[in-house]
Amino acid sequence: MRVAVLSPELELTLEDRDRPDPGPDDVLVRMRSIGICGSDVHYYEHGRIGDYVVDSPLILGHESAGEVVAVGENVDDGRVGERVTLEPGVPCRRCEHCARGEYNLCADVTFMATPPDDGAFAEYVAWPADFAYTLPDNVSMDEGALVEPLSVGIHVARRADIDVGDSVLVTGSGPIGLLVMEAVRAAGATDVIVSDVVPEKLALAEERGADLTVDVTEHDLQTAVTEATDGRGVDVVVEASGAPPAVQGAFDAVQRGGSVVLVGLAPDGEVPLDTNEIIDNELDVFGSFRYRNTYPAALDLLADGAVDVEGIIDFDAAIDDVDAAFQRAQEPETVKGMIRLDSE
Ligand SMILES: NC(=O)c1ccc[n+]([C@@H]2O[C@H](COP(=O)([O-])OP(=O)(O)OC[C@H]3O[C@@H](n4cnc5c(N)ncnc54)[C@H](O)[C@@H]3O)[C@@H](O)[C@H]2O)c1
Ligand SMILES: C[C@@H](O)[C@H](N)C(=O)O
Numbered sequence: 001m002r003v004a005v006l007s008p009e010l011e012l013t014l015e016d017r018d019r020p021d022p023g024p025d026d027v028l029v030r031m032r033s034i035g036i037c038g039s040d041v042h043y044y045e046h047g048r049i050g051d052y053v054v055d056s057p058l059i060l061g062h063e064s065a066g067e068v069v070a071v072g073e074n075v076d077d078g079r080v081g082e083r084v085t086l087e088p089g090v091p092c093r094r095c096e097h098c099a100r101g102e103y104n105l106c107a108d109v110t111f112m113a114t115p116p117d118d119g120a121f122a123e124y125v126a127w128p129a130d131f132a133y134t135l136p137d138n139v140s141m142d143e144g145a146l147v148e149p150l151s152v153g154i155h156v157a158r159r160a161d162i163d164v165g166d167s168v169l170v171t172g173s174g175p176i177g178l179l180v181m182e183a184v185r186a187a188g189a190t191d192v193i194v195s196d197v198v199p200e201k202l203a204l205a206e207e208r209g210a211d212l213t214v215d216v217t218e219h220d221l222q223t224a225v226t227e228a229t230d231g232r233g234v235d236v237v238v239e240a241s242g243a244p245p246a247v248q249g250a251f252d253a254v255q256r257g258g259s260v261v262l263v264g265l266a267p268d269g270e271v272p273l274d275t276n277e278i279i280d281n282e283l284d285v286f287g288s289f290r291y292r293n294t295y296p297a298a299l300d301l302l303a304d305g306a307v308d309v310e311g312i313i314d315f316d317a318a319i320d321d322v323d324a325a326f327q328r329a330q331e332p333e334t335v336k337g338m339i340r341l342d343s344e
Pocket of ligand 2: 148
Protein backbone atom coordinates (compact mmCIF):
# COMPACT_ATOMS: atom_id res chain seq x y z
CA MET A 1 0.00 0.00 0.00
CA ARG A 2 1.04 3.61 -0.47
CA VAL A 3 1.85 5.76 2.57
CA ALA A 4 3.04 9.37 2.81
CA VAL A 5 6.13 9.47 5.01
CA LEU A 6 7.97 12.44 6.49
CA SER A 7 11.70 11.74 6.84
CA PRO A 8 13.91 13.24 9.58
CA GLU A 9 15.34 15.40 6.74
CA LEU A 10 11.76 16.76 6.31
CA GLU A 11 11.09 15.24 2.91
CA LEU A 12 7.51 14.09 2.43
CA THR A 13 7.38 11.21 -0.05
CA LEU A 14 5.21 8.26 -0.98
CA GLU A 15 6.48 4.80 -0.05
CA ASP A 16 5.25 1.28 -0.55
CA ARG A 17 4.66 -0.57 2.70
CA ASP A 18 3.02 -3.88 3.57
CA ARG A 19 -0.67 -3.59 4.29
CA PRO A 20 -1.14 -4.01 8.08
CA ASP A 21 -3.03 -6.99 9.49
CA PRO A 22 -5.72 -6.09 12.01
CA GLY A 23 -4.91 -7.20 15.58
CA PRO A 24 -7.56 -9.28 17.41
CA ASP A 25 -9.46 -6.15 18.61
CA ASP A 26 -8.88 -4.04 15.48
CA VAL A 27 -10.66 -3.03 12.33
CA LEU A 28 -8.71 -2.63 9.11
CA VAL A 29 -9.83 0.57 7.39
CA ARG A 30 -9.35 1.57 3.78
CA MET A 31 -8.81 5.30 4.07
CA ARG A 32 -10.98 7.71 2.08
CA SER A 33 -10.53 11.23 3.52
CA ILE A 34 -7.67 12.57 5.62
CA GLY A 35 -7.44 16.20 6.68
CA ILE A 36 -4.18 18.15 6.86
CA CYS A 37 -3.92 19.61 10.36
CA GLY A 38 -1.74 22.51 11.50
CA SER A 39 0.33 20.08 13.57
CA ASP A 40 1.04 17.95 10.46
CA VAL A 41 2.23 21.13 8.73
CA HIS A 42 4.31 22.07 11.76
CA TYR A 43 6.13 18.70 11.69
CA TYR A 44 6.60 19.11 7.90
CA GLU A 45 8.16 22.55 8.38
CA HIS A 46 10.10 22.17 11.62
CA GLY A 47 10.43 18.42 12.30
CA ARG A 48 9.26 18.79 15.88
CA ILE A 49 6.58 20.08 18.20
CA GLY A 50 8.10 20.67 21.61
CA ASP A 51 9.63 17.42 22.82
CA TYR A 52 8.09 15.38 19.98
CA VAL A 53 10.83 15.11 17.36
CA VAL A 54 10.69 13.42 13.94
CA ASP A 55 13.92 11.46 14.40
CA SER A 56 12.72 8.47 12.37
CA PRO A 57 10.32 8.26 9.36
CA LEU A 58 6.80 9.26 10.41
CA ILE A 59 3.43 8.84 8.67
CA LEU A 60 1.50 12.09 9.27
CA GLY A 61 -2.28 12.61 9.50
CA HIS A 62 -4.79 12.13 12.31
CA GLU A 63 -8.10 13.46 10.89
CA SER A 64 -9.38 10.40 9.07
CA ALA A 65 -12.34 8.45 7.77
CA GLY A 66 -12.68 5.35 5.62
CA GLU A 67 -14.35 2.00 5.15
CA VAL A 68 -13.84 -1.16 7.22
CA VAL A 69 -12.49 -3.93 4.97
CA ALA A 70 -11.52 -6.56 7.57
CA VAL A 71 -11.77 -7.16 11.32
CA GLY A 72 -9.74 -8.96 13.99
CA GLU A 73 -10.95 -12.18 15.58
CA ASN A 74 -12.66 -10.45 18.55
CA VAL A 75 -14.57 -7.94 16.41
CA ASP A 76 -18.05 -8.49 14.95
CA ASP A 77 -17.51 -9.25 11.27
CA GLY A 78 -20.77 -7.39 10.57
CA ARG A 79 -18.62 -4.28 10.77
CA VAL A 80 -17.01 -5.05 7.40
CA GLY A 81 -18.32 -2.45 4.96
CA GLU A 82 -19.05 0.15 7.68
CA ARG A 83 -18.03 3.74 7.03
CA VAL A 84 -16.07 4.95 10.05
CA THR A 85 -14.07 7.82 11.50
CA LEU A 86 -11.02 6.99 13.61
CA GLU A 87 -10.41 8.70 16.95
CA PRO A 88 -6.63 9.14 16.77
CA GLY A 89 -5.68 8.99 20.44
CA VAL A 90 -5.91 5.55 22.06
CA PRO A 91 -5.14 5.69 25.80
CA CYS A 92 -3.69 2.98 28.03
CA ARG A 93 -7.15 2.18 29.51
CA ARG A 94 -5.57 1.36 32.89
CA CYS A 95 -4.31 4.55 34.55
CA GLU A 96 -6.14 6.77 37.04
CA HIS A 97 -7.20 9.22 34.30
CA CYS A 98 -8.52 6.48 32.04
CA ALA A 99 -10.44 5.00 34.97
CA ARG A 100 -12.07 8.39 35.53
CA GLY A 101 -12.98 8.73 31.86
CA GLU A 102 -10.55 11.63 31.41
CA TYR A 103 -8.63 9.60 28.90
CA ASN A 104 -7.32 12.66 27.05
CA LEU A 105 -5.05 13.14 30.09
CA CYS A 106 -3.57 9.63 29.88
CA ALA A 107 0.22 9.96 29.79
CA ASP A 108 0.56 6.65 27.95
CA VAL A 109 -1.59 7.52 24.93
CA THR A 110 -0.82 6.40 21.39
CA PHE A 111 -1.69 9.44 19.24
CA MET A 112 -1.56 9.22 15.45
CA ALA A 113 1.17 11.26 13.76
CA THR A 114 2.88 12.15 17.02
CA PRO A 115 6.43 10.74 17.10
CA PRO A 116 6.97 7.82 17.30
CA ASP A 117 3.33 6.88 16.47
CA ASP A 118 2.40 6.73 12.79
CA GLY A 119 -0.71 8.42 11.43
CA ALA A 120 -3.30 8.01 8.73
CA PHE A 121 -1.86 9.19 5.39
CA ALA A 122 -1.94 5.59 4.21
CA GLU A 123 -4.21 3.45 2.07
CA TYR A 124 -4.97 1.17 5.03
CA VAL A 125 -4.84 1.65 8.80
CA ALA A 126 -5.45 -1.03 11.46
CA TRP A 127 -7.03 0.61 14.51
CA PRO A 128 -8.83 -0.48 17.73
CA ALA A 129 -12.45 -1.19 16.82
CA ASP A 130 -13.82 0.82 19.77
CA PHE A 131 -12.00 3.92 18.49
CA ALA A 132 -13.60 3.51 15.03
CA TYR A 133 -17.02 5.20 15.08
CA THR A 134 -19.74 4.40 12.56
CA LEU A 135 -20.68 7.31 10.31
CA PRO A 136 -24.41 7.95 10.00
CA ASP A 137 -25.57 7.48 6.38
CA ASN A 138 -25.95 11.23 5.81
CA VAL A 139 -22.44 12.07 7.10
CA SER A 140 -19.76 12.21 4.39
CA MET A 141 -16.22 10.87 4.58
CA ASP A 142 -14.86 14.45 4.68
CA GLU A 143 -17.17 15.26 7.58
CA GLY A 144 -16.04 12.05 9.26
CA ALA A 145 -12.42 13.17 9.00
CA LEU A 146 -13.31 16.58 10.45
CA VAL A 147 -14.94 15.03 13.52
CA GLU A 148 -11.42 15.27 14.94
CA PRO A 149 -11.01 19.07 14.94
CA LEU A 150 -14.75 19.44 15.69
CA SER A 151 -14.04 17.36 18.79
CA VAL A 152 -11.47 19.94 19.88
CA GLY A 153 -14.27 22.53 19.64
CA ILE A 154 -16.78 20.38 21.53
CA HIS A 155 -14.31 19.81 24.35
CA VAL A 156 -13.74 23.58 24.55
CA ALA A 157 -17.50 24.18 24.75
CA ARG A 158 -17.78 21.64 27.56
CA ARG A 159 -14.77 23.05 29.44
CA ALA A 160 -16.29 26.54 29.22
CA ASP A 161 -19.70 25.22 30.30
CA ILE A 162 -21.29 27.29 27.54
CA ASP A 163 -24.86 28.28 28.40
CA VAL A 164 -27.82 29.30 26.25
CA GLY A 165 -27.45 32.97 25.32
CA ASP A 166 -23.73 33.25 26.10
CA SER A 167 -21.54 35.72 24.23
CA VAL A 168 -18.20 34.27 23.12
CA LEU A 169 -15.07 35.79 21.63
CA VAL A 170 -12.95 33.34 19.63
CA THR A 171 -9.44 34.61 18.90
CA GLY A 172 -8.10 32.90 15.76
CA SER A 173 -10.16 31.96 12.71
CA GLY A 174 -8.21 28.88 11.68
CA PRO A 175 -9.84 25.43 11.61
CA ILE A 176 -9.89 25.21 15.40
CA GLY A 177 -11.37 28.69 15.91
CA LEU A 178 -14.00 28.10 13.21
CA LEU A 179 -15.02 24.73 14.64
CA VAL A 180 -15.04 26.16 18.17
CA MET A 181 -17.54 28.66 16.78
CA GLU A 182 -19.70 25.76 15.50
CA ALA A 183 -19.50 23.92 18.82
CA VAL A 184 -20.26 26.88 21.09
CA ARG A 185 -23.24 27.85 18.93
CA ALA A 186 -24.52 24.27 19.08
CA ALA A 187 -24.16 24.52 22.86
CA GLY A 188 -26.32 27.66 22.94
CA ALA A 189 -24.01 30.65 22.48
CA THR A 190 -25.88 33.35 20.59
CA ASP A 191 -23.30 36.11 20.03
CA VAL A 192 -19.95 35.05 18.60
CA ILE A 193 -17.14 37.48 17.84
CA VAL A 194 -14.10 36.20 15.92
CA SER A 195 -10.72 37.94 15.64
CA ASP A 196 -7.78 37.22 13.35
CA VAL A 197 -4.96 38.97 11.49
CA VAL A 198 -5.74 37.58 8.00
CA PRO A 199 -8.70 39.24 6.21
CA GLU A 200 -9.57 36.08 4.21
CA LYS A 201 -9.91 34.10 7.44
CA LEU A 202 -12.24 36.72 8.88
CA ALA A 203 -14.30 36.78 5.68
CA LEU A 204 -14.83 33.03 6.08
CA ALA A 205 -15.84 33.46 9.75
CA GLU A 206 -18.35 36.12 8.69
CA GLU A 207 -19.69 33.91 5.89
CA ARG A 208 -20.15 31.13 8.45
CA GLY A 209 -22.25 33.33 10.71
CA ALA A 210 -19.94 35.17 13.11
CA ASP A 211 -21.89 38.11 14.54
CA LEU A 212 -18.82 40.35 14.44
CA THR A 213 -15.29 39.92 13.09
CA VAL A 214 -12.30 41.99 14.20
CA ASP A 215 -9.07 42.37 12.26
CA VAL A 216 -6.67 43.07 15.12
CA THR A 217 -4.08 44.53 12.74
CA GLU A 218 -6.51 47.42 12.19
CA HIS A 219 -8.76 47.59 15.25
CA ASP A 220 -8.30 47.42 19.00
CA LEU A 221 -9.93 44.18 20.14
CA GLN A 222 -10.91 45.36 23.62
CA THR A 223 -12.63 48.46 22.20
CA ALA A 224 -14.50 46.39 19.61
CA VAL A 225 -15.66 43.88 22.22
CA THR A 226 -16.64 46.62 24.70
CA GLU A 227 -18.76 48.33 22.04
CA ALA A 228 -20.39 45.06 20.96
CA THR A 229 -21.32 44.06 24.52
CA ASP A 230 -22.59 47.39 25.91
CA GLY A 231 -19.42 47.77 27.94
CA ARG A 232 -19.66 44.40 29.72
CA GLY A 233 -17.17 42.20 27.89
CA VAL A 234 -18.05 38.70 26.66
CA ASP A 235 -19.09 35.81 28.91
CA VAL A 236 -16.36 33.54 27.52
CA VAL A 237 -13.17 34.03 25.52
CA VAL A 238 -11.74 31.05 23.66
CA GLU A 239 -8.13 31.69 22.66
CA ALA A 240 -7.60 29.58 19.52
CA SER A 241 -4.60 31.23 17.86
CA GLY A 242 -1.65 30.58 20.18
CA ALA A 243 -0.47 34.14 19.44
CA PRO A 244 0.87 35.69 22.68
CA PRO A 245 -0.89 39.08 22.13
CA ALA A 246 -4.20 37.23 21.71
CA VAL A 247 -3.60 35.24 24.91
CA GLN A 248 -2.97 38.46 26.82
CA GLY A 249 -5.87 40.27 25.14
CA ALA A 250 -8.28 37.49 26.14
CA PHE A 251 -8.19 38.65 29.76
CA ASP A 252 -9.16 42.22 28.79
CA ALA A 253 -12.11 41.16 26.63
CA VAL A 254 -13.89 38.91 29.14
CA GLN A 255 -16.44 40.29 31.59
CA ARG A 256 -15.95 40.16 35.37
CA GLY A 257 -16.74 36.64 36.56
CA GLY A 258 -16.33 35.26 33.02
CA SER A 259 -14.21 32.42 31.64
CA VAL A 260 -11.14 32.19 29.46
CA VAL A 261 -10.40 28.89 27.71
CA LEU A 262 -6.89 28.44 26.33
CA VAL A 263 -6.73 25.99 23.43
CA GLY A 264 -4.13 27.64 21.13
CA LEU A 265 -0.56 26.58 21.85
CA ALA A 266 1.79 29.55 22.19
CA PRO A 267 5.18 29.08 20.46
CA ASP A 268 7.15 28.57 23.67
CA GLY A 269 4.28 28.40 26.15
CA GLU A 270 5.42 31.47 28.11
CA VAL A 271 3.12 34.49 28.02
CA PRO A 272 3.28 37.22 30.71
CA LEU A 273 -0.12 37.60 32.38
CA ASP A 274 -1.51 40.07 34.92
CA THR A 275 -2.56 37.61 37.61
CA ASN A 276 -4.09 40.38 39.74
CA GLU A 277 -6.52 41.05 36.88
CA ILE A 278 -7.58 37.39 37.00
CA ILE A 279 -8.10 37.58 40.78
CA ASP A 280 -9.80 40.99 40.87
CA ASN A 281 -12.23 39.99 38.13
CA GLU A 282 -12.66 36.46 39.49
CA LEU A 283 -12.01 34.89 36.11
CA ASP A 284 -12.15 31.15 35.49
CA VAL A 285 -9.20 30.05 33.35
CA PHE A 286 -9.31 26.64 31.66
CA GLY A 287 -6.83 24.72 29.59
CA SER A 288 -8.43 22.51 26.93
CA PHE A 289 -6.37 19.55 25.74
CA ARG A 290 -7.58 17.49 22.80
CA TYR A 291 -10.93 15.88 23.77
CA ARG A 292 -12.65 12.96 25.42
CA ASN A 293 -15.98 11.25 24.77
CA THR A 294 -16.75 13.72 21.97
CA TYR A 295 -17.02 11.53 18.85
CA PRO A 296 -20.61 10.33 19.47
CA ALA A 297 -21.78 13.91 20.13
CA ALA A 298 -19.94 15.21 17.05
CA LEU A 299 -21.56 12.57 14.84
CA ASP A 300 -25.02 13.37 16.25
CA LEU A 301 -24.49 17.07 15.56
CA LEU A 302 -23.40 16.31 12.00
CA ALA A 303 -26.26 13.89 11.35
CA ASP A 304 -28.73 16.51 12.62
CA GLY A 305 -27.19 19.24 10.45
CA ALA A 306 -26.57 21.25 13.61
CA VAL A 307 -22.99 22.10 12.62
CA ASP A 308 -21.17 22.66 9.34
CA VAL A 309 -17.62 21.40 9.00
CA GLU A 310 -17.23 20.88 5.24
CA GLY A 311 -17.37 24.64 4.62
CA ILE A 312 -13.88 25.06 6.09
CA ILE A 313 -12.29 22.85 3.37
CA ASP A 314 -10.67 25.00 0.73
CA PHE A 315 -8.97 22.35 -1.40
CA ASP A 316 -8.58 18.64 -1.85
CA ALA A 317 -5.79 16.59 -3.38
CA ALA A 318 -4.90 12.99 -4.16
CA ILE A 319 -2.34 11.24 -1.95
CA ASP A 320 0.09 11.21 -4.91
CA ASP A 321 0.15 15.02 -4.64
CA VAL A 322 0.63 15.09 -0.88
CA ASP A 323 3.79 17.22 -0.94
CA ALA A 324 2.15 19.91 -3.12
CA ALA A 325 -0.89 19.78 -0.82
CA PHE A 326 1.32 20.42 2.23
CA GLN A 327 2.95 23.37 0.45
CA ARG A 328 -0.49 24.85 -0.22
CA ALA A 329 -1.51 24.17 3.38
CA GLN A 330 1.37 26.44 4.48
CA GLU A 331 -0.17 29.51 2.81
CA PRO A 332 -1.66 31.89 5.41
CA GLU A 333 -5.05 32.03 3.64
CA THR A 334 -5.48 28.24 3.64
CA VAL A 335 -7.81 26.87 6.28
CA LYS A 336 -8.16 23.15 5.53
CA GLY A 337 -6.75 20.83 2.89
CA MET A 338 -8.23 17.35 2.48
CA ILE A 339 -6.45 14.35 0.99
CA ARG A 340 -8.99 12.09 -0.72
CA LEU A 341 -7.96 8.57 -1.62
CA ASP A 342 -10.96 7.87 -3.80
CA SER A 343 -10.38 10.92 -6.00
CA GLU A 344 -7.47 9.32 -7.88
N1 LIG B 1 -5.32 22.32 22.83
C1 LIG B 1 -5.56 21.44 21.86
O1 LIG B 1 -6.04 20.34 22.09
C2 LIG B 1 -5.29 21.81 20.45
C3 LIG B 1 -5.75 20.99 19.40
C4 LIG B 1 -5.52 21.42 18.08
C5 LIG B 1 -4.84 22.60 17.84
N2 LIG B 1 -4.39 23.34 18.91
C6 LIG B 1 -3.73 24.64 18.73
O2 LIG B 1 -4.77 25.58 18.47
C7 LIG B 1 -4.26 26.65 17.67
C8 LIG B 1 -5.16 26.82 16.47
O3 LIG B 1 -5.07 25.71 15.62
P1 LIG B 1 -5.38 25.90 14.06
O4 LIG B 1 -5.15 24.58 13.43
O5 LIG B 1 -6.67 26.58 13.88
O6 LIG B 1 -4.18 26.88 13.70
P2 LIG B 1 -4.03 27.98 12.55
O7 LIG B 1 -2.62 28.40 12.58
O8 LIG B 1 -4.61 27.45 11.28
O9 LIG B 1 -4.98 29.16 13.03
C9 LIG B 1 -4.56 30.14 13.91
C10 LIG B 1 -5.20 31.44 13.46
O10 LIG B 1 -4.84 32.46 14.39
C11 LIG B 1 -4.62 33.63 13.64
N3 LIG B 1 -3.87 34.61 14.43
C12 LIG B 1 -2.55 34.85 14.47
N4 LIG B 1 -2.28 35.86 15.32
C13 LIG B 1 -3.48 36.25 15.84
C14 LIG B 1 -3.86 37.26 16.77
N5 LIG B 1 -2.97 38.07 17.36
N6 LIG B 1 -5.17 37.37 17.07
C15 LIG B 1 -6.10 36.57 16.49
N7 LIG B 1 -5.78 35.61 15.60
C16 LIG B 1 -4.49 35.47 15.28
C17 LIG B 1 -3.92 33.15 12.37
O11 LIG B 1 -3.99 34.08 11.32
C18 LIG B 1 -4.73 31.88 12.08
O12 LIG B 1 -5.84 32.15 11.25
C19 LIG B 1 -2.81 26.28 17.36
O13 LIG B 1 -1.98 26.91 18.30
C20 LIG B 1 -2.79 24.77 17.57
O14 LIG B 1 -1.51 24.32 17.90
C21 LIG B 1 -4.61 22.98 20.19
C1 LIG C 1 -5.67 17.20 19.03
C2 LIG C 1 -4.91 17.30 17.75
O1 LIG C 1 -5.73 17.85 16.76
C3 LIG C 1 -3.68 18.10 17.92
N1 LIG C 1 -3.14 18.50 16.67
C4 LIG C 1 -2.68 17.33 18.76
O2 LIG C 1 -1.84 16.67 18.24
O3 LIG C 1 -2.76 17.36 19.94
